[in-house]
Amino acid sequence: xxxxxxxxxxxxxxxxxxxxxxxxxxxxxxxxxxxxxxxxxxxxxxxxxxxxxxxxxxxxxxxxxxxxxxxxxxxxxxxxxxxxxxxxxxxxxxxxxxxxxxxxxxxxxxxxxxxxxxxxxxxxxxxxxxxxxxxxxxxxxxxxxxxxxxxxxxxxxxxxxxxxxxxxxxxxxxxxxxxxxxxxxxxxxxxx
Amino acid sequence: xxxxxxxxxxxxxxxxxxxxxxxxxxxxxxxxxxxxxxxxxxxxxxxxxxxxxxxxxxxxxxxxxxxxxxxxxxxxxxxxxxxxxxxxxxxxxxxxxxxxxxxxxxxxxxxxxxxxxxxxxxxxxxxxxxxxxxxxxxxxxxxxxxxxxxxxxxxxxxxxxxxxxxxxxxxxxxxxxxxxxxxxxxxxxxxxxxxxxxxxxxxxxxxxxxxxxxxxxxxxxxxxxxxxxxxxxxxxxxxxxxxxxxxxxxxxxxxxxxxxxxxxxxxxxxxxxxxxxxxxxxxxxxxxxxxxxxxxxxxxxxxxxxxxxxxxxxxxxxxxxxxxxxxxxxxxxxxxxxxxxxxxxxxxxxxxxxxxxxxxxxxxxxxxxxxxxxxxxxxxxxxxxxxxxxxxxxxx
Numbered sequence: 001x002x003x004x005x006x007x008x009x010x011x012x013x014x015x016x017x018x019x020x021x022x023x024x025x026x027x028x029x030x031x032x033x034x035x036x037x038x039x040x041x042x043x044x045x046x047x048x049x050x051x052x053x054x055x056x057x058x059x060x061x062x063x064x065x066x067x068x069x070x071x072x073x074x075x076x077x078x079x080x081x082x083x084x085x086x087x088x089x090x091x092x093x094x095x096x097x098x099x100x101x102x103x104x105x106x107x108x109x110x111x112x113x114x115x116x117x118x119x120x121x122x123x124x125x126x127x128x129x130x131x132x133x134x135x136x137x138x139x140x141x142x143x144x145x146x147x148x149x150x151x152x153x154x155x156x157x158x159x160x161x162x163x164x165x166x167x168x169x170x171x172x173x174x175x176x177x178x179x180x181x182x183x184x185x186x187x188x189x190x191x192x
Numbered sequence: 193x194x195x196x197x198x199x200x201x202x203x204x205x206x207x208x209x210x211x212x213x214x215x216x217x218x219x220x221x222x223x224x225x226x227x228x229x230x231x232x233x234x235x236x237x238x239x240x241x242x243x244x245x246x247x248x249x250x251x252x253x254x255x256x257x258x259x260x261x262x263x264x265x266x267x268x269x270x271x272x273x274x275x276x277x278x279x280x281x282x283x284x285x286x287x288x289x290x291x292x293x294x295x296x297x298x299x300x301x302x303x304x305x306x307x308x309x310x311x312x313x314x315x316x317x318x319x320x321x322x323x324x325x326x327x328x329x330x331x332x333x334x335x336x337x338x339x340x341x342x343x344x345x346x347x348x349x350x351x352x353x354x355x356x357x358x359x360x361x362x363x364x365x366x367x368x369x370x371x372x373x374x375x376x377x378x379x380x381x382x383x384x385x386x387x388x389x390x391x392x393x394x395x396x397x398x399x400x401x402x403x404x405x406x407x408x409x410x411x412x413x414x415x416x417x418x419x420x421x422x423x424x425x426x427x428x429x430x431x432x433x434x435x436x437x438x439x440x441x442x443x444x445x446x447x448x449x450x451x452x453x454x455x456x457x458x459x460x461x462x463x464x465x466x467x468x469x470x471x472x473x474x475x476x477x478x479x480x481x482x483x484x485x486x487x488x489x490x491x492x493x494x495x496x497x498x499x500x501x502x503x504x505x506x507x508x509x510x511x512x513x514x515x516x517x518x519x520x521x522x523x524x525x526x527x528x529x530x531x532x533x534x535x536x537x538x539x540x541x542x543x544x545x546x547x548x549x550x551x552x553x554x555x556x557x558x559x560x561x562x563x564x565x566x567x568x569x570x571x572x573x574x575x576x577x578x579x580x581x582x583x584x585x586x587x588x
Binding site: 037 | 369
């Protein structure tokens with residue numbers, strides 16, 4: 001499988017990690033890729049840890065297992081860092097993107113010596129500023145696109161504009177805020 | 193031109209149903225197939241289809257309503273999973289014995305108990321002797337394509353049997369993947385209009401459907417069902433060939449993946465075949481002659497063709513995603529080995545029961561099976577033909 005990129009999402013039920021993985025699949029599909037987007041279904045309830053996955057490739061994808069050695073990991077909720085082994089199997093040539101304001105020292109400790117790149121973003125601040133509410137999935141989507149370079153910033157913004165128009169057809173007032181959240185996140189995700 | 197899309201397996205099945213536009217859909221929701229009638233009911237509500245949607249109170253009623261509709265002369269479809277199919281069980285046999293070509297989308301899930309909503313094939317295996325044609329689908333594309341071909345096969349005058357299209361619950365039903373869709377008009381033309389020979393609402397020909405059938409003729413009627421199942425094989429191939437002309441996508445009774453020159457091979461069904469292809473490619477790069485036979489048509493079972501296709505191997509592993517709990521191996525293993533015995537083709541064979549209740553099937557697991565096969569190929573001996581993979585060690 002040529003250029004296969006595997007991504008694992010960690011979030012809590014209700015934060016939209018599953019939706020973010022589906023939006024990422026959608027956006028990558030629109031740039032001509034082969035994609036998979038699927039959550040690991042369990043007894044979902046609000047606040048419970050959930051996992052979702054993406055595979056993105058320039059050739060057809062046949063494998064249908066969960067992802068055990070991801071290129072990238074996205075952590076939507078930093079309270080998971082101490083309870084879930086988020087770097088399990090994560091390739092050292094890859095990266096982890098965390099929604100957090102915690103210190104680099106703390107992250108180093110909870111990531112158990114992960115040697116790949118670590119990126120952080122304050123998705124709460126971005127979301128509250130852009131949307132007036134805490135929906136971390138939109139900024140996290142932009143952050144993983146920026147870090148993984150699956151597509152350019154412009155491709156993402158262009159595609160998401162179309163998706164939001166469709167998704168929020170009944171509440172167009174939130175489109176602008178979501179677009180702003182994406183733009184801010186693309187600028188604010190940083191390597192530590 | 194096919195339309196490039198991305199859909200989940202459930203969406204793919206629902207879109208196929210929309211394009212088929214059947215007269216009646218009767219369904220009761222059950223995970224993981226719920227989305228199929230859910231999406232379909234929106235097509236009904238929006239007027240995109242002119243189907244009569246019957247929101248029944250149980251799966252027994254869903255199948256009963258389909259039987260009533262189909263017997264009346266309509267084209268009926270439904271969808272279910274696991275215990276939903278269990279509750280239909282009585283009517284499943286009645287549908288096939290009345291020779292009603294109902295089409296069912298079965299999103300495979302473990303049959304309780306204990307309660308589990310995830311994928312295995314125990315639901316499908318429970319009705320393997322019920323007289324339904326059973327097609328298995330590796331991914332959303334195959335679930336869609338098999339659904340488009342379903343009515344042409346089931347309604348063929350030499351067949352007239354109900355048909356179920358299987359796909360793996362969650363693994364493909366809830367995964368968004370690329371898919372090629374066909375245009376509505378092309379599908380409509382391909383599927384055609386249902387023209388039953390005998391039906392209840394034909395006032396020119398009053399008939400009775402499902403009367404008492406005792407010692408005098410039930411045997412003959414069962415033999416006719418069996419004959420129809422034999423005929424289905426040829427019809428499936430004809431319809432698949434026509435489908436290939438329309439779409440460019442080729443389907444047979446099974447798919448041979450790098451099997452021609454293989455020395456060791458796996459036989460399996462549904463999504464595991466995709467993961468197996470990934471492993472076969474990897475092993476081939478290492479010079480290991482691994483291959484795959486993916487069963488598409490499970491009923492009728494292609495006995496001669498499968499026996500021939502496997503006969504050159506040094507070792508074969510048959511993977512069952514349902515345990516028959518019979519101390520004698522899974523259903524697919526029995527089917528394959530029995531086919532080979534009858535055809536006098538001996539290849540050392542081993543059975544793995546795996547993936548029960550949604551236990552994830554990893555590429556490493558599949559690679560482990562090929563490693564075992566390499567060992568068996570060396571000696572030609574199988575120490576223990578009834579095995580598991582993916583089972584926790586402490587459970588044994």
